[in-house]
Amino acid sequence: MNTAIKKQRYTFEEYLALEEKAEFKSEFHNGEIYAMSGGTPVHSQVAGNIGAELRSALRDKNCISYTSDLKIRIETANRAVYPDASVFCGDLVYYEDRKDVVTNPILVIEVLSPSTADFDRKGKFMLYAQLPTLQEYVLIDTEQPYVEIFKRQPNGKWLLSTYTKLTDIVEFESIDITVPMSEIYLKVQFEKDTTK
Numbered sequence: 449m450n451t452a453i454k455k456q457r458y459t460f461e462e463y464l465a466l467e468e469k470a471e472f473k474s475e476f477h478n479g480e481i482y483a484m485s486g487g488t489p490v491h492s493q494v495a496g497n498i499g500a501e502l503r504s505a506l507r508d509k510n511c512i513s514y515t516s517d518l519k520i521r522i523e524t525a526n527r528a529v530y531p532d533a534s535v536f537c538g539d540l541v542y543y544e545d546r547k548d549v550v551t552n553p554i555l556v557i558e559v560l561s562p563s564t565a566d567f568d569r570k571g572k573f574m575l576y577a578q579l580p581t582l583q584e585y586v587l588i589d590t591e592q593p594y595v596e597i598f599k600r601q602p603n604g605k606w607l608l609s610t611y612t613k614l615t616d617i618v619e620f621e622s623i624d625i626t627v628p629m630s631e632i633y634l635k636v637q638f639e640k641d642t643t644k
Contacts, residue, residue, distance in 0.1 A: 457479035457480065458476070458479055458480070458481055459479075460476060460521075460526065460528065463476040463481055463528065464546070464549070466481065472484065473516075473517075473530055475527070475528060475529045475530060476526075476527060476528040476529075477526075477527055478525065478526045478527065479526070484530065487559075487561065488561065488590070490590045490636055490637075491559050491561055491590050493634075493635065493636055494559050494588055494590055494632065494633065494636060495515070495516065495532045495533060495559045497631060497632050497633070497634050497636075498532075498533055498557060498559070498588060498627070498632050499513060499515055499533050501627045501631050501632065502533060502535060502625075502627075505623075505625040505626075505627065506535070506623065506625065509537070509623065509624075509625075510537055510538060511535055511536065511537040511538075511554070511623050512535070512536060513533055513534065513535045514533065514534050514535075514536070515532075515533060516530045516531065516532050516533070517530070518530070518531075518534060518550060519548060519549050519550070520534060520549075520550055520551065520553055520556070520579075521543040521549045521550070521551050522551075522575050522576065522578055522579060523543070523551065524578045525575045525578055527575050528549065529572065529575070531553075531556045531557060531558055531576075532557050532558050532559040532588075533556075533557040533559075534553040534555065534556050534557065535553060535554055535555040535556075535622075535623055536550065536552060536553055536554060537554050537623065540552065541581075551579070551581075552579070552581040553579065553581060553582055554581055554582065554583050554584070554622050554623065555582070555583060555584045555585075555586065555620060555622050555623055556576050556582060556584075556585050556586065557586040557587075557588065558572060558585075558586070558587055558588070559588045559590060560587055560588060560589050560590055560591075561590065562591070565589075568587060569587060569596075573585055573598065577600075577606070582600065583599065583600050583621075583622035584597055584598065584599050584600070584620060584621065584622045585597070585598040585606075586598075586620070588632060590636075591638065591639065592638060593611075593612060593613060593614050593616075593629055593633055593638075594610070594611070594612055595610065595611040595616075595618050595629065595632065596608060596609070596610050597609045597610075597611075597618070597619075597620070599621060599622070611629055613629065614629050614630045614633060615629065615630070616628075616629045617629070618632065
């Protein structure tokens, strides 16, 4: 997670007021505000690739994908976060009629960075899992071809599917689309040799 802005604690309403005037995005975690740091070129490229694929695949569906500019409120955990990508089907549900905070994603994607991977994999997953509308939580690695999809099952448990080859076809069941791994990682130059 990124660095806290100040030591004091804020209410969610105070955070919203501060962010309206801020020159940068920040996430809200139970009273603490964390400034969002910039991403690497690979992180941005992967996020752009998956965003483009989602947009194209959802063109004729009653769903729409959003970038990391859309804030999602997780009220039960007193959090507000900016996932790298998210998908909503049907109408958006706004937090207290605010047009800049939504509460009902069906799918959330986080593109992993080495500094945030542990939090995205454990901490953020536990937060997102509290959203009753969420059906899939997706993690995309930036150091190697590796995608994890956690799918909510009818019994409330989560099933993990992993994709590890550029020839794999990633299945997003919640929105009934598939995306080739090669498109998610289009033009990505990995620092490590991923052929071994």
